[in-house]
Amino acid sequence: MSSVLNVSVNKKPAYDIVIERDFDKLAGEIEKLGLTERKFMIVTDDIVSPIYADKVKTALGVDEAGIFVHAFKAGEKSKNMDTVIDILKDMTDKKFNRKDVVIALGGGVVGDVAGFAAAIYMRGIAVIQIPTSLLAQVDSSVGGKTGVDLDEYKNMVGAFKMPALVYINTSVLSTLDARQYYAGMAEVMKYGLIMDGAFYEWLLGKMYEIHDKDADTLEEMIEHCCACKQRIVERDPLEQGDRALLNFGHTIGHAIEKYKGFSLLHGECVALGSVAAAYISWKKDRLSMDEYYEIRDMFVPFNLPISVDDVDPEEIIKLTRSDKKAESDGIKFILLKKVGKAVIDKSVTEKEMFEALNEIIFTEDGE
Numbered sequence: 458m459s460s461v462l463n464v465s466v467n468k469k470p471a472y473d474i475v476i477e478r479d480f481d482k483l484a485g486e487i488e489k490l491g492l493t494e495r496k497f498m499i500v501t502d503d504i505v506s507p508i509y510a511d512k513v514k515t516a517l518g519v520d521e522a523g524i525f526v527h528a529f530k531a532g533e534k535s536k537n538m539d540t541v542i543d544i545l546k547d548m549t550d551k552k553f554n555r556k557d558v559v560i561a562l563g564g565g566v567v568g569d570v571a572g573f574a575a576a577i578y579m580r581g582i583a584v585i586q587i588p589t590s591l592l593a594q595v596d597s598s599v600g601g602k603t604g605v606d607l608d609e610y611k612n613m614v615g616a617f618k619m620p621a622l623v624y625i626n627t628s629v630l631s632t633l634d635a636r637q638y639y640a641g642m643a644e645v646m647k648y649g650l651i652m653d654g655a656f657y658e659w660l661l662g663k664m665y666e667i668h669d670k671d672a673d674t675l676e677e678m679i680e681h682c683c684a685c686k687q688r689i690v691e692r693d694p695l696e697q698g699d700r701a702l703l704n705f706g707h708t709i710g711h712a713i714e715k716y717k718g719f720s721l722l723h724g725e726c727v728a729l730g731s732v733a734a735a736y737i738s739w740k741k742d743r744l745s746m747d748e749y750y751e752i753r754d755m756f757v758p759f760n761l762p763i764s765v766d767d768v769d770p771e772e773i774i775k776l777t778r779s780d781k782k783a784e785s786d787g788i789k790f791i792l793l794k795k796v797g798k799a800v801i802d803k804s805v806t807e808k809e810m811f812e813a814l815n816e817i818i819f820t821e822d823g824e
Contacts, residue, residue, distance in 0.1 A: 460680050464599070464687050466619060466694045474599060474623040474683050476676060483587075483624055484518025490621055492558055492583065496523045498548055500571035501562040502531035505589050508632055513562055513587060525551055529570075533719040536566045536605050538614065544574040558583045558621070564590035564637070565597040565723060569615070572603030576618035583621040589629045591641025592724050595648075595682035596703075598623050600690045610779055611711045617695055625683075627675050639760040640724025642667070643706070643731065645678060646755065648685040650731065651705045654797025656681055657755075664758055702799045705791040706731030709810070712776035716768060728761035733813040737805055738792040740812065748795065763817065770814035774807055 459482070462474040475486055487493060497517060501510055506528040514524050527547045529535050548557075561571035561584060568586055575584035588598035604615020630638065649657030659681075660667070666674035686703065693700035710730025714721060721729075732753050739749035756763050777788055790805040 460676070462680070462683055462687055464619075465691050466601075471619050472622055474625065474687070476625045476627065476680055476683070478626065478628045478672060478676070480512055480516035480624075480626055483513070483516040486622055486624060487517060487519070487585075490583075492621070493519055495519075496551065496553055496557040497525070497560055498544070498551070498553060498557070499524065499526045499560045499562050500544055500567060500574065501526065501528050502535070502564075502567055503528050504531040505563045505567070509562060509589060509629065513560065531563075531566070533566055533606070533714075533723070536570055538605055538607070540570055541574050541577075541605060544571070545578055548574075548578055553578065553582070555579045555582055558585060560585045560587060561598075561620075562587045562589065564588065564593045568593050568598050569603050569612070570605060572601075572618050572620070573605060573615055576603055576616040581618065584618060586620045586623045588623070588625060590633060591630055591638055591679075592644050593641075594625050594627070594630075594679050595641060596644040596686065598625070599683055599686045600700075601694065602696075611715060619694075623683075625679060627672065627679060630670055630675060635760070636722065638670075640722040642759040643724035643727040643756070643761055645682055646759070647703070647705050647727065647731065648682050650735075650752065650793060650796060651702050651791070651799035652685055652689075652797060653681075654795070656685075657796050661755070667759070701789060701801055702791055704789070705793075705799055706734055708777055708788060708790055709733045709773065709814070712773045713765060713768065715776055716773055717765075721762075721765070725762055728756045728763065729765055729817055732756065732763050732817050733810075734791060735793055736813045736816045737790065737809050738794075740809060741792065741802075741805075743792055743794050743800075748793075752793070752796065764819040765817060766819040768814070768818050770811050770818065773814055774810050777810065 460476045464471050510526045529540050559575040561568045572584050575582050586598040588594045601617045601619040603618045604612045607613040663674050706727040710726040714726040735749050735752045738744040790802045791799050792802045
């Protein structure tokens with residue numbers, strides 16, 4: 458099985474999302490783009506590189522003398538300007554020009570960092586996204602958002618850089634560790650919660666297949682998530698409106714991620730932020746109590762946290778103010794009206810955030 462989604466930006470064809478179970482068609486996709494007579498910089502991390510860098514080099518179908526690999530230390534702590542500068546210097550040393558190509562081979566951090574480097578090198582060169590984590594396959598590789606963190610400000614420095622191609626090989630998930638795999642499920646569930654209640658129910662019904670990484674189920678799930686994001690990105694490529702709905706769970710999630718020193722994975726923090734946002738939705742009479750508890754408990758079978766310890770709610774609230782989603786007239790929260798319907802809300806108060814944080818903070822007495 459394979460599938461291709463065609464993404465348009467400003468009503469013009471922009472790039473394809475190709476979903477396969479191997480790298481066999483990568484060379485053909487490169488040829489379609491007319492990128493064969495180029496140099497390629499495969500930007501990856503030190504976990505992915507030894508597993509897949511050589512496979513991708515071979516699959517590109519071009520002279521390997523023109524393919525270079527730049528691997529940096531895996532993890533969110535590498536998502537900074539120093540890493541970007543190292544990539545830029547490497548491309549300069551290798552005499553890359555405006556016609557050459559960056560390939561982002563890895564998870565969300567790699568995609569963001571490599572995409573940003575491509576966006577600013579010589580004012581922009583082509584980037585191909587080859588995501589290797591579930592989170593990157595269903596979310597971060599699609600849509601053109603790139604960037605790095607700046608001190609406590611997550612994703613504060615960046616650019617919109619649409620890829621020339623997103624090539625998803627679902628078989629790479631077989632080597633993804635369990636924690637990373639389930640962290641990606643937070644973003645998968647997000648699509649059901651914010652825009653597709655039927656997909657949310659489908660996930661419940663396919664729980665065992667998802668746990669087993671059944672190939673057909675994974676392909677269907679990933680394709681559906683990409684199609685959901687495609688629809689939103691095509692309507693709002695630069696996040697001036699509806700694209701903000703994709704930030705469900707991210708306002709408090711990002712703050713927890715930073716507060717915990719990135720000891721929790723992004724998807725784990727999104728799950729916690731989603732529970733908090735659903736709680737606020739209930740308290741603002743947008744959801745019923747039963748709907749809130751059902752949403753909260755849905756994260757548990759996918760090994761995602763619904764509570765966190767050693768967190769100071771006042772510090773978390775301070776960190777939400779430094780998030781790039783904060784605006785002069787308030788923090789932009791994404792709340793739920795029901796499963797499958799999200800809304801943008803700027804009226805959430807600090808008191809409501811504090812109550813939501815107390816709901817998800819685990820204490821020694823179990824409350």
